[in-house]
Amino acid sequence: MMKIANISKSFKSGSNNKVILQNVNLNISNGTWCTIMGPSGSGKSTLLNCISGLLKPNEGKIHINDININELYENSLSEFRRNNIGFVFQDFKLLPYYSVLDNVILPLVQDRSKTELVTRARKLLVEVGIEEDLYNRLPKDLSGGEKQRVAIARALIAEPNLLLCDEPTGNLDSDTRNQIINLLLSLKQNGQTIILVTHDEEVAKYSDNIYQLINGKLLHKELIK
Numbered sequence: 706m707m708k709i710a711n712i713s714k715s716f717k718s719g720s721n722n723k724v725i726l727q728n729v730n731l732n733i734s735n736g737t738w739c740t741i742m743g744p745s746g747s748g749k750s751t752l753l754n755c756i757s758g759l760l761k762p763n764e765g766k767i768h769i770n771d772i773n774i775n776e777l778y779e780n781s782l783s784e785f786r787r788n789n790i791g792f793v794f795q796d797f798k799l800l801p802y803y804s805v806l807d808n809v810i811l812p813l814v815q816d817r818s819k820t821e822l823v824t825r826a827r828k829l830l831v832e833v834g835i836e837e838d839l840y841n842r843l844p845k846d847l848s849g850g851e852k853q854r855v856a857i858a859r860a861l862i863a864e865p866n867l868l869l870c871d872e873p874t875g876n877l878d879s880d881t882r883n884q885i886i887n888l889l890l891s892l893k894q895n896g897q898t899i900i901l902v903t904h905d906e907e908v909a910k911y912s913d914n915i916y917q918l919i920n921g922k923l924l925h926k927e928l929i930k
């Protein structure tokens with residue numbers, strides 16, 4: 706279970722304080738897919754960054770399976786993030802000079818044996834539909850859909866409790882987008898908890914819950930008239 710309780714976040718801009726999130730509350734059950742929508746600049750990425758511990762909220766608490774991540778010190782927080790949270794970015798963020806296989810194992814290469822990681826990476830790459838002849842390729846020689854699937858495999862290397870996806874289909878054509886949706890649905894079927902940010906209703910409609918972030922408030926879609 707993930708619980709966000711009364712999160713507020715503002716950024717200083719000159720002498721102004723720009724409020725982005727205002728008393729945001731959200732509970733997400735394990736094994737469900739929650740989508741966050743909202744206008745550009747409404748704070749969707751800011752919210753994901755708070756959930757992942759990359760940003761510290763000004764107020765409020767974030768519990769991931771009973772751990773209050775805001776109470777963790779820097780080193781413990783980094784370790785918690787590496788082991789519990791997978792992050793998928795719109796622009797993939799694959800390292801250009803590393804092969805597909807090395808990109809997937811990279812997040813944990815300091816912590817675990819390489820043999821164990823390579824075995825898991827190969828299994829994940831099969832799950833996300835990446836053929837073996839691509840394992841030694843560099844990201845520049847992959848299609849957009851292949852890059853995103855490799856990025857999803859990398860995000861899953863630590864078997865995270867939580868998969869956070871920031872516009873994971875934003876740069877993809879509709880066929881490739883549908884492949885990513887099917888992949889997310891099969892991950893969810895295997896118990897993965899997913900929080901996804903998107904502008905795309907076609908992606909959102911597959912989730913269990915949809916929220917809109919508007920003027921710093923998070924509203925369940927059913928409550929929006």
Ligand SMILES: Nc1ncnc2c1ncn2[C@@H]1O[C@H](COP(=O)(O)OP(=O)(O)OP(=O)(O)O)[C@@H](O)[C@H]1O
Pocket residue numbers: 716717725743744745746747748749750751752
């Ligand atoms: N580190 C920062 N310092 C100051 N302002 C910031 C910072 N990060 C984000 N912002 C501002 O916070 C607001 C929300 O940004 P955010 O990226 O969370 O929006 P978003 O809803 O994800 O937008 P988009 O849909 O365009 O990606 C924006 O006005 C942005 O300029």
